[in-house]
Amino acid sequence: MIRQLYRVLGPEGSRPLNRLLVLQCGAAVLQGVAFALLVPVLRALLGPRPDDVWPWLTAFAACALAHALLQGAAIAGGFTVGSRLSRVLHRRMADQALRLPLGWFTAGRTAEFSRLAGQNVIQVMSTPAHLLRPFISSLLTPATLVIATFFFDVRTALVLLVCAPVLFAVQAGSSAVMRRLDLGRDAAIAESADRVLEYTRNQPVLRAFGRTAEGHGALDDALVAEARADRRLIARGLPGLVSFSFATRLVFALLLALGVSWQLDGSLTVPTLLALLVLLVRLIDGVSSAAEAGAGMRIARNTLERLGAVLDEPPFPQPAEPKTPRDASxxxxxxxxxxxxAGGDSVDAxxxxxxxxxxxxxxxxxxxxxxxxxxxxxxxxxxxxxxxxxxxxxxxxxxxxxxxxxxxxxxxxxxxxxxxxxxxxxxxxxxxxxxxxxxxxxxxxxxxxxxxxxxxxxxxxxxxxxxxxxxxxxxxxxxxxxxxxxxxxxxxxxxxxxxxxxxxxxxxxxxxxxxxxxxxxxxxxxxxxxxxxxxxxxxxxxxxxxxxxxxxxxxxxxxxxxxxxxxxxxxxxxxxxxxxxxxxxxxx
Ligand SMILES: Nc1ncnc2c1ncn2[C@@H]1O[C@H](COP(=O)(O)OP(=O)(O)OP(=O)(O)O)[C@@H](O)[C@H]1O
Ligand SMILES: [Mg+2]
Missing domain, CATH: 3.40.50.300 (P-loop containing nucleotide triphosphate hydrolases)
Incomplete structure (x- = not known):
């Protein structure tokens, strides 16, 4: 997805995107560190010497402040890159429209082109600010938390280290299925949008011949296909979503049981256990929002792929050494x-x-x-x-x-x-x-x-x-x-x-x-x-x-x-x- 962003932005747009990614990663890591600092803070507060809390609390406050500053810069940067993205895309599409052979512009492709240039560019434009940031923070913040856990309790950290890949694998599996289903649904939605357009545009013809019902037939079929794609998305996508939320609950229950047993045998203090549970809740939160952000990223990736495909469409071959006509014959x-x-766009027509x-x-x-x-x-x-x-x-x-x-x-x-x-x-x-x-x-x-x-x-x-x-x-x-x-x-x-x-x-x-x-x-x-x-x-x-x-x-x-x-x-x-x-x- 990030690769695709680089691809559509082209070389001139890559610097601001680099900067944005650094800001977003920095903010995500700082957020993780700030959460991790809550453990010593809680431990000190609930321990025998509450006065020890001050250095930790100061560090926590400094981290939180730095995070807020970076976050602010990352949000602003997201909007800047977003608007640049829309400018670059519109310009590249206009350039591409000029270079493509006229024969490329069939009715279907022209409709797709205007859809991409309109609604899809707007959608992609919001990606850096609204999708990329939550997505990065949902990955990096939990990762920072896992690393931080090593400083407090190695056993918990090891359990997390084993569980995290499992969670991500379940998530990746369900998101691959969803992506395929999303693609099917996008195509169905595009088809009904085309039919609606055709139906409205051809009203004069359809009415002149009293054929509004037939015109409606094609539209009806497209809408039925769209509803079917929706149902398929729910029926086939649901198991993945359910198994992911089941897996997170399982990890939570496992760590809770282990933590309580370590506390009972005296190898873990109550304040540390409490603090670790706070971290764990944060971590699971992070991984779940990764699932949500992943869904948005998937849709944006599909769109970026379609945009990239149009932008990479080979332009009309131009002569390397052009010649000038001798006369006007x-x-x-x-x-x-x-x-x-003639047989449609399919290859095997x-x-x-x-x-x-x-x-x-x-x-x-x-x-x-x-x-x-x-x-x-x-x-x-x-x-x-x-x-x-x-x-x-x-x-x-x-x-x-x-x-x-x-x-x-x-x-x-x-x-x-x-x-x-x-x-x-x-x-x-x-x-x-x-x-x-x-x-x-x-x-x-x-x-x-x-x-x-x-x-x-x-x-x-x-x-x-x-x-x-x-x-x-x-x-x-x-x-x-x-x-x-x-x-x-x-x-x-x-x-x-x-x-x-x-x-x-x-x-x-x-x-x-x-x-x-x-x-x-x-x-x-x-x-x-x-x-x-x-x-x-x-x-x-x-x-x-x-x-x-x-x-x-x-x-x-x-x-x-x-x-x-x-x-x-x-x-x-x-x-x-x-x-x-x-x-x-x-x-x-
Ligand atoms: N974009 C296209 N894709 C596929 N087939 C096409 C396309 N345009 C024209 N044809 C086909 O090519 C043939 C010739 O079409 P063309 O438009 O050149 O005819 P024409 O002699 O100009 O006809 P008219 O006098 O009606 O304008 C027709 O059979 C038509 O169906
Ligand atoms: Mg003609």
């Missing part, structure tokens, strides 16, 4: 890909089905390529591989002739700008959301980006304009407005490669046609990969790639593909029939 060569987590198969294409610099295909064909996956959210399973992705794995992360980010299918906005104003891409951009660049995607018209309509608050996740904007904010953000970044994944899906026909024209004009200075279903966008592309079930089945210009009479041609025909009256105007 993109090349996929024989790319195959499967999602590792069946190997995931390949999502992409031998995908080869080239996006020449300053050209526009449209990627089309049915839902689930793997279009978003292609976009993700281009930006190296994940690494390919087979084949290579090159930007400007350089394998993306050999490009430094910053350089790659500077080269590729992405508009995601699922728009995410931060709780802030529209301007803040757009400026994330380039905080230092001047007003002119901002206005230009907004004009290109029609965000300028949205701004005009909103009473607060650029300062409009978007709400959490952009909830206060309409789908189309949100999308335009995210496109403006990508445009402002002004990277040489721009990937638009269904960036116009939420726009109305009129805005979409305007936007399609604007995008086309961008191809004069950027390499564009546009994933789209809308014809007005697709027909303008220099090259169209048709992706079906992870394989590129057709490629060419709009005219080539219509003439070829394949999938694209029938797709085009269906669209033409549906929107016949608009088509004449669209491909202008």
């Amino acid at each position: 993109v090349e996929f060569t024989g790319v195959g890909f499967r999602y590792a987590e 069946p190997a995931a089905r390949p999502v992409l198969n031998d995908v080869t294409f080239r996006l020449p610099e300053r050209s526009m390529t449209a990627l089309v295909g049915p839902s689930g064909a793997g279009k978003t996956t292609v976009a993700g591989l281009l930006a190296r959210f994940r690494d390919t399973t087979e084949g290579t992705v090159r930007i400007g002739g350089v394998d993306v794995r050999e490009i430094a992360a910053d350089d790659l980010t500077a080269h590729v700008s992405l508009v995601f299918q699922d728009v995410y906005l931060f709780d802030g104003t529209i301007e803040e959301n757009v400026r994330i891409a380039a905080p230092d951009a001047d007003a002119g660049a901002l206005a230009e980006a907004a004009a290109l995607c029609g965000l300028d018209r949205v701004i005009e309509e909103l009473p607060d304009g650029w300062a409009t608050k978007v709400g959490e996740g952009g909830a206060r904007l309409s789908g189309g407005q949100r999308q335009r904010v995210s496109v403006a953000r990508a445009l402002l970044k002004d990277a040489p490669i721009l990937v638009l994944d269904e960036a116009t899906a939420a726009l109305d026909q009129e805005n979409e046609a305007l936007f399609a024209k604007a995008v086309r004009s961008l191809a004069d200075r950027k390499t564009l990969l546009v994933i789209a279903h809308r014809l007005s966008t697709v027909v303008r592309a220099d090259q169209i790639l048709v992706l079906e079930d992870g394989v590129i089945t057709e490629r060419g210009t709009h005219d080539d593909l219509v003439a070829a009479g394949g999938t694209y041609a029938s797709f085009w025909e269906r669209r033409a029939r549906a929107h016949g009256w608009r088509l004449a105007a669209a491909p202008s």
